[in-house]
Amino acid sequence: MTGKTTGALRVILGDQLSPDVTALADLEPRHDTVLMMEVQEENTYVRHHKQKLVLVLSAMRHFATSLRERGVAVDYVELDATENVGDLSGEIERAVARHRPERIVVTEPGEWRVKALIEGWAGLTRTPVEVRADERFFASRSRFAEWARGRRGWRMEHFYREMRREHAILMEGDSPAGGEWNYDAANRKRLPTRAMPPARRRFAPDAVTREVMALVERRFSHHFGDLAEFGWPVTRADALLALDDFITHGLDVFGDYQDAMRAGAPFLYHSLLSPALNLGLLSPREVCGAAEAAWRSGAAPLNAVEGFVRQILGWREYVRGVYWTLMPGYAECNALEATRPLPEFYWTGETAMRCLKQVIGDTARHAYSHHIQRLMVTGNFALLAGVAPRDIERWYLAVYADAYEWVEMPNTLGMAVFADGGQMASKPYAASGAYIDRMSDFCKGCAYDVKHKTGPDACPFNYLYWAFLIRHKDRLSGNPRLAMPYRTLARWPRERELAVVAEAQAFLDTLDVKTNAGASIP
Ligand code: FAD
Ligand code: DLZ
Ligand code: SF4
Numbered sequence: 115m116t117g118k119t120t121g122a123l124r125v126i127l128g129d130q131l132s133p134d135v136t137a138l139a140d141l142e143p144r145h146d147t148v149l150m151m152e153v154q155e156e157n158t159y160v161r162h163h164k165q166k167l168v169l170v171l172s173a174m175r176h177f178a179t180s181l182r183e184r185g186v187a188v189d190y191v192e193l194d195a196t197e198n199v200g201d202l203s204g205e206i207e208r209a210v211a212r213h214r215p216e217r218i219v220v221t222e223p224g225e226w227r228v229k230a231l232i233e234g235w236a237g238l239t240r241t242p243v244e245v246r247a248d249e250r251f252f253a254s255r256s257r258f259a260e261w262a263r264g265r266r267g268w269r270m271e272h273f274y275r276e277m278r279r280e281h282a283i284l285m286e287g288d289s290p291a292g293g294e295w296n297y298d299a300a301n302r303k304r305l306p307t308r309a310m311p312p313a314r315r316r317f318a319p320d321a322v323t324r325e326v327m328a329l330v331e332r333r334f335s336h337h338f339g340d341l342a343e344f345g346w347p348v349t350r351a352d353a354l355l356a357l358d359d360f361i362t363h364g365l366d367v368f369g370d371y372q373d374a375m376r377a378g379a380p381f382l383y384h385s386l387l388s389p390a391l392n393l394g395l396l397s398p399r400e401v402c403g404a405a406e407a408a409w410r411s412g413a414a415p416l417n418a419v420e421g422f423v424r425q426i427l428g429w430r431e432y433v434r435g436v437y438w439t440l441m442p443g444y445a446e447c448n449a450l451e452a453t454r455p456l457p458e459f460y461w462t463g464e465t466a467m468r469c470l471k472q473v474i475g476d477t478a479r480h481a482y483s484h485h486i487q488r489l490m491v492t493g494n495f496a497l498l499a500g501v502a503p504r505d506i507e508r509w510y511l512a513v514y515a516d517a518y519e520w521v522e523m524p525n526t527l528g529m530a531v532f533a534d535g536g537q538m539a540s541k542p543y544a545a546s547g548a549y550i551d552r553m554s555d556f557c558k559g560c561a562y563d564v565k566h567k568t569g570p571d572a573c574p575f576n577y578l579y580w581a582f583l584i585r586h587k588d589r590l591s592g593n594p595r596l597a598m599p600y601r602t603l604a605r606w607p608r609e610r611e612l613a614v615v616a617e618a619q620a621f622l623d624t625l626d627v628k629t630n631a632g633a634s635i636p
Pocket of ligand 1: 227383384385386387388389391392422425426429430431433483484485486488489510511514516517518521522523526529530567
């Protein structure tokens with residue numbers, strides 16, 4: 115390619131796989147070149163689950179093909195290319211030498227770390243760099259900042275209602291559809307034993323994906339997780355089929371069983387759409403639009419559709435706003451001063467606690483857990499055990515197919531382990547074994563007894579829960595949402611408190627806390 119000069123070098127990062135991404139707006143096929151780079155650094159900044167690596171790399175390759183089919187010149191640097199220098203900035207430098215572009219155009223990235231890299235590109239290459247807003251979200255970063263400015267407590271529900279109005283989703287004039295903003299009271303039921311969750315559509319790996327699978331097994335064999343069950347959509351066409359599958363088979367009872375868990379049924383009625391959404395294969399607008407259309411046509415009830423839309427128009431947008439408003443300091447927050455290294459079983463699944471074993475095992479098999487599994491099983495345990503926020507945060511970033519820092523970090527630090535001290539959630543999501551027992555069938559086959567509060571066979575979540583409340587009494591007892599358990603605790607004699615704390619400590623001392631290199635579950 116030496117000798118050719120390019121108008122604009124349009125950079126597409128691995129999670130910017132949307133035909134309408136701003137970096138491609140006003141593309142001049144005759145003059146411009148699209149640059150896509152597979153680089154070692156992005157594949158190893160955490161030990162990403164092997165399925166996540168295959169998903170990103172295969173989706174990138176398919177996206178490049180779809181651009182070429184539209185007549186766009188794509189300079190695609192494969193991971194195994196001999197000249198590949200292994201990081202985004204190094205590859206930009208090489209690409210600028212190849213193409214000598216007038217300017218570089220890129221859409222703002224999803225991570226602070228990559229934003230900092232991009233800020234160095236103009237100096238590095240002596241070429242103007244135009245960074246464009248990522249318009250694939252309902253709210254721009256500045257829209258969230260404007261909403262947050264001057265508010266003391268941020269609550270997702272308030273932001274969500276503004277988004278509903280602003281984007282006219284599930285609205286009837288100025289009022290929310292059906293008269294209520296939130297139908298959670300009708301949601302979150304226990305899954306009946308007779309309920310038969312539908313088999314979910316998975317996508318058999320095609321030749322491109324199989325080639326990437328071999329590459330990942332060869333280069334990243336020591337990363338977490340298994341490839342055998344890989345079934346994620348890697349093209350927009352397949353992602354649209356996945357959306358249709360969910361609207362047809364999952365949406366109508368999505369709300370009812372949103373919080374339910376069942377051993378051997380990791381997907382239940384969830385959409386499984388986050389990997390495709392976060393890569394840009396689907397847009398949040400079309401997903402919310404499809405759900406609203408299902409309600410308007412009578413195919414799904416309002417409680418289900420509102421519950422689903424709230425996850426995307428509400429939570430997804432809200433956590434992105436939290437991330438960009440509070441970074442870079444947010445990454446370091448540790449309000450509860452938790453310091454325990456991540457227990458080894460998060461990587462191996464080797465624990466007698468059946469809930470954790472099941473969720474971690476499914477994570478290894480599918481690179482997926484639904485929200486309550488993440489929040490109330492692995493997250494709850496990390497919170498109660500006082501795992502260092504940065505350790506558990508890096509774990510979530512590594513093990514899920516949908517994990518990118520802008521969405522993963524606030525969910526982990528803010529929601530799961532309360533490291534931001536309540537910026538995101540009004541109380542820590544701490545729960546004893548009774549919650550897990552109520553929402554799942556995990557406790558039935560467990561070595562521990564969920565009904566026992568103390569003693570060698572007592573469920574560890576029980577004494578860890580009370581020890582957590584005791585440990586953080588000074589900080590948390592004034593929280594109105596924790597008034598009930600603290601009232602209970604106030605009735606305990608001092609000896610009982612001390613006994614629970616000692617039992618929790620003895621259990622925590624038994625945890626194997628070697629920091630693991632990310633080995634697969636056998
Ligand atoms: P569904 O239950 O079908 O929900 C529909 C969609 O709503 C999801 O696809 C997702 O785009 C969105 N959504 C739902 N809940 C949230 C939420 N809390 N925050 C943002 N979006 C939400 N989600 C990610 O996309 N990437 C992550 O790295 C991630 N890390 C998480 C870490 C922790 C500790 C917790 C508690 C949650 C995390 N989540 C993350 C949020 C949520 O668990 C996943 O979005 C969801 O499980 C994805 O599965 P699904 O597509 O079947 O979701
Ligand atoms: C996650 C990821 C991976 C695994 N690999 C690449 C890659 O090789 N090239 C690339 O451009 N992007 C990759 N990504 C996505 C980036 O890490 C992503 O842009 C940031 O996580 C910001 O969201
Ligand atoms: Fe988990 Fe406790 Fe239930 Fe066992 S008894 S599955 S450890 S909640």
